Amino acid sequence: MANFDPTWASASEIAEAVAAGHISAVGVIEQTLARIKKVDRKLNAFTKVTAARARRAAQKIDQDRAAGLQLGPLAGAPFAVKNLFDVAGIATVAGSKINRGNPVAKRDSPLIERLEAAGAILVGALNMGEYAYDFTGENIHDGNSRNPHDTDRMTGGSSGGSGGAVVGGEVPLSLGSDTNGSIRVPSSLCGLFGLKPTYGRLPRNRSFPFVDSLDHLGPIARSVRDLALAYDAMQGYDADDAACQDRPAEPTLAGLDRGIGGVRVAVAGGYFQQAAFPEALAALKRVAAALGAKTTVEIPEAQRARSAAYVVTATEGASLHLDRLRKRPNDFDPAVRDRLIAGAMVPATLVVKAQKFRRWYRDEVLKLFENVDVILAPATPCTAPKIGQQTFKLAGVEMSVRANLGIYTQPISFIGLPVACVPIPLSPLPIGVQIICAPWREDLALRVAHELERTGVAVAPRPNL
């Protein structure tokens, strides 16, 4: 395998190469660590590299192979996690200064345990926006995540390092969290595939929360096959997350190649196209044409749903951090602190209305899936803005970038629908499109994403680093 390059190979290709003996797991990890050392000075994706742990895990895989044991489907594939996942032996900082003083985690997140059980190798923890209240990937404590396509631009957030590390060729697979769009926004701005599963599908215990009623965890990768492999490995009930559903695993990998014959695809109109920049609409049009989507659906009251998500986020997030706001207000990023303090002051009467609205909105959106199977929408209104850019114009109105990069993702996660985000390789920068499905239909979202990848419509472009 003279041409095998583990810094751009997919996780599944690495696992196949390791299983076949074309490369050792130790060899993969050494090349991965060298790559991180080389490029992370530019990208600032990692906040912690767990080199010793990764080397031990790689040696074990090579020993297992030498002993003739069956290897897992991700054997030898490196991965890294947003630093809000518990990693045994290090503090779960969640992008903050305050959490650095917390005791170290005693046990890994269940999702790390499950990926490792499938043979994947954890190589570190990744940069993120403070306490996940962010769409930019900027962080005043750890420095900003930088977009490998143009290091003067944002990765998107809050899973900024999870995007930067994967498209920067540091790891083929990462985990992020998505409360309002924090997997889909960096996937879009970095040009990657991302999966935000149905609310309640993957357990969130042993991760640091943001808005419990909106938080999701999921994978980011350069290929749909890797998303499916990781998602399949991570499914399963865990009673320690009250929202996690005790539902049998529904593997997606075997069905990826089934094609999309008979799948009814529609494009989200109205709100989802009004403020979009031309590049977002061009990407949407390209995907719609490739899938033969001729109908447009109106997601009812989507703008109001976004507003309700905004209110629930501000208030539930404030509730989580109230004690920290009282005791250590000067240790927050001021931009996060001031939003949280404002959230703490929103009258409860308005919050209750937002919660009631969520019930109504969910029921109305679910009705759409009686007539369509997949809804397409832009993931972000534009390609990656410049780091430090405070505002952009949406529909002619000057708006905050930090608060509004997720205008198209928020109305979807608000009711927990599964979404695959696919990268459309526009020039000079990629942008994502959301493939939205009914609850528990991750299989379909991934199958459609795979079809777009197979036909070359969706591809994770390799940056010149």
Next chain:
Amino acid sequence: MARKAKPTKKRIPLSAKRRSRLKNKADALEGFIAAAGKVLDLPVQKNWLPAIKANLLVTLRHAQSVEQFELPGGGEPAPVFKV
């Protein structure tokens, strides 16, 4: 990356009455933030006030858009068990 310029929404001059109402509301919000800070035992330093006020205004605008929506009955987010 060069972006196509988009037309900015034309601002219509505010009437004196409307200006006065907005000023009263902004003043009331400052008082509200100070009072809520005390009630919730939250520190609100003077130099944080503009940003907190701006964030609260945006959040309230979102909340009011939801409040204005007339919901049919049955939207109670309560533990309902259907048989």
